[in-house]
Amino acid sequence: MSRLVAGIGELVTNDASLGDGPLGLLSDAALVVVDGTVVWVGPEAAAPDADTRIAVGGRAVLPGFVDSHAHLVFAGDRAGEFEARMSGARYDGGGIGTTVAATRAASDGELRDRLRGLVAEMRRQGTTTVEVKSGYGLTVEDEVRSLRLAAEVTAETTFLGAHVVPAEYRGRSDKYVDLVTGPMLAACAPHARWADVFCEPGSAHAFDGDQARAVLEAGRAAGLGLRVHANQLTAGPGVRLAVELDAASADHCTHLGAADVDALAGGTTVATLLPGVEFSTRSPYPDARRLLDAGVTVALATDCNPGSCFTSSMAFCIALAVREMRMTPAEAVWAATAGGATALRRTDVGRLVPGARADLAVIDAPSYRHLAYRPGVPLVRALELPA
Numbered sequence: 001m002s003r004l005v006a007g008i009g010e011l012v013t014n015d016a017s018l019g020d021g022p023l024g025l026l027s028d029a030a031l032v033v034v035d036g037t038v039v040w041v042g043p044e045a046a047a048p049d050a051d052t053r054i055a056v057g058g059r060a061v062l063p064g065f066v067d068s069h070a071h072l073v074f075a076g077d078r079a080g081e082f083e084a085r086m087s088g089a090r091y092d093g094g095g096i097g098t099t100v101a102a103t104r105a106a107s108d109g110e111l112r113d114r115l116r117g118l119v120a121e122m123r124r125q126g127t128t129t130v131e132v133k134s135g136y137g138l139t140v141e142d143e144v145r146s147l148r149l150a151a152e153v154t155a156e157t158t159f160l161g162a163h164v165v166p167a168e169y170r171g172r173s174d175k176y177v178d179l180v181t182g183p184m185l186a187a188c189a190p191h192a193r194w195a196d197v198f199c200e201p202g203s204a205h206a207f208d209g210d211q212a213r214a215v216l217e218a219g220r221a222a223g224l225g226l227r228v229h230a231n232q233l234t235a236g237p238g239v240r241l242a243v244e245l246d247a248a249s250a251d252h253c254t255h256l257g258a259a260d261v262d263a264l265a266g267g268t269t270v271a272t273l274l275p276g277v278e279f280s281t282r283s284p285y286p287d288a289r290r291l292l293d294a295g296v297t298v299a300l301a302t303d304c305n306p307g308s309c310f311t312s313s314m315a316f317c318i319a320l321a322v323r324e325m326r327m328t329p330a331e332a333v334w335a336a337t338a339g340g341a342t343a344l345r346r347t348d349v350g351r352l353v354p355g356a357r358a359d360l361a362v363i364d365a366p367s368y369r370h371l372a373y374r375p376g377v378p379l380v381r382a383l384e385l386p387a
């Protein structure tokens, strides 16, 4: 069964060989989908015949967002912590322990309902691929449980046993790293594609450079790809460690020295910026312009989590990136789609080209520019193609 999606006023392909500019823009475009895969893209006037036709009425269509950084397996609510922060309290990562306690106490059903609800909420806002981390269990059993649940909704599962040092290991973080790199990793690796660590010597709750290296090297030895929570609160060693170990992504990148930018520019590690965190913690934004001008590949993601940033909206992150980080609308849209895919080392999503997955998002507007131009307006959603 072939389906023609027609009446696309503006199509973002993210392939410069198919259309104009880095977004590969086409006007009055169409595409053909067979069995969930794009098989043809081009001007509607040249479209081949198909079994069925779906018209989108001149709207803009883009690849579904690829949200490459999210923490969706959790219980509880930290709205009070947010209110305190907005009243002047400082964010240091310590509130994660609150979510750990609630998550451990929750049933599988409660965690599953919350997780599925958030994935559906994302899809309604145009996100069609999401990475989901563990990291609120922090025991062998609870980390395995988190990853099993995450694997029900995505292939992009990330073992984040090294999220924070749990309360029962306070003052004994090296012992906790032994657990993470030993029995916990062994039990979790079969359920994970990636390993991640919160490398932040500036936080009493997170992990220093040596500990982060131990976690990442163990993850790599277990066959996992690598990602790093790096340089969020201080210009620590996380970014350079990520590049040295060829991590797919260094995430946050809020505080960077010249050596960090040089390292990113010289490697294949994507800089994934999470401006919703800076918004929600009232912190200075990363310098996206400096990274882009240095030739670094930049992705945007939500970091959706109950503490430092509880948005699921990639469009909101695009608006922040444009308004607060001086990315152009085109750069921000690329970063939220093809950039996220690159951060997950995927070529089948984030682009609308023959052979890619038919993960389409449609904007109730004539152009991708409206995602930043009309902040907070629910214009974009995943396009549901009938089975």
Ligand SMILES: [Zn+2]
Pocket: 069, 071, 229, 303, 305
């Ligand atoms: Zn995170």
